[in-house]
Amino acid sequence: MTHDNKSESHSSPRLASLRDSEDEDEKNDNAELFTEVLARLDKDSLSKLAAVTRQQSELEYDGQSPIVERPIYGSYNVLLPLAFPDGIRWLAKIPVNGTPIHWDAVSSGALSAEANTMRLLKRETTIPIPYVFGFSATTDNPICCPYILLSFIPGKPLYEVWFGDSSPEDVEQYRIRALQDIASAMVQLKTFSFDKGGFMTFDSNGNMTSEIGPMRHIDHQAMLDRWFIHKDPADDPIYVESPAFDSPHDYFMFPLRLHEETRPFPKGVLLLLELLISCIPVPPDTQPFVLAHPDYDIQNFMVSDTGELQGIIDWDGVSVVPCSIGSERYPGWLTRDWDPAMYGYDESMDKGVEPDGVQEDSPKALKFYRALYKDLVSKARENWRSLNAEPDENITRMSLITENLAIAAEDPQCRNDILRKFIEEIAVVFDGKVDLNFMDLVNDFASETVNDDTIQTLKSGLEILLGRDDL
Structure with missing residues (x-):
């Protein structure tokens, strides 16, 4: 994360939820995770580097070095605020694995892609993102760590406004304003x-x-295996690299093919998930x-007190993904009810x-809000007539399904609960006229005894869900 790491349950990296709540590695907002990289970081050289970088872009700047302020810890990066004497603030973003022993070509390529993609978007769009003043994708530089120097985005995380203490009428107005700006971006x-x-x-x-x-990915299964099988408490991410994907199906299936599964029940779960993924239509x-933000969730949108979008942060891992989970999909905080392992709503909250x-x-x-956002995206799409980009009117609607299937593929923690939810919803589609039980289905897939009629029912049910406007 960048500015805000308010809640792991509001972000794509969801592994923290299974950890012991008293685990020492989770204290102090992930501070201990960054001990090694911060011990290597040369803060004096960082301050001088920022001053030189600014002087090169602002000839009138007098070259005074900024103060390196207290770190802000995220899941996979630490931010070091840089306060210049004239009040200007920058941020230095340092990866958690930014030491010679952990840094490799995969992470180097990811950092370069992030910085260059951000610069491209700054030049060619009106999306409000941080300005990249400079970056290094190697540990061989004055501060001894890879880094990106970014402009500071003012405002507050959308979470604080979305669930703010203003009147219900004002909060709804702020939410609508934020969603309108986000759709336009x-x-x-x-x-x-x-x-x-x-x-x-x-x-x-x-x-x-x-x-x-x-493309670089986080291997969530390998991290879970490290904790629960190998009893290794390390929290640093485990990355893997995929070749460029030729088809959306290959993209969705990549996490499922990283590890061979021989246990019957988990194998049945994977086979059920693969069947549902096969039903995702291709544009x-x-x-x-299409290019998409890598963590389209509430903590990465900075807004004013009244919901105006100030900036979109945390582009770590920005990549080209299937359109069905790309730039026109629902924001992550609007689809949480289909991810039961993460969704913690209680009526008392209202x-x-x-x-x-x-x-x-x-x-x-x-x-x-999903219905509202779909309409806002439709209105924003009017601009594409002059940009030679043909939008698919169905993408936003379908993304409730496709995004949660992507989460199920990527994150073993959420997989069973999401699939159980899907089976329940498919059963509702047929008004209870078909007998669908999640446990029985998984066991049938595992034993290769699932019949053709059941497979066709699952496919037809998911296709109906993909086409519905009222979910």
């Missing part, structure tokens, strides 16, 4: 559509090339991939009772 990414998925590539001058390159055009964890919207409210 995100649909601009449709300009960057491709026939393959992965990281965008750039030449030595930072200009985008026509090639899509390999009819020849460019089924009565002003402070929750132990994060605040949640009711299922009814989420349906309302």
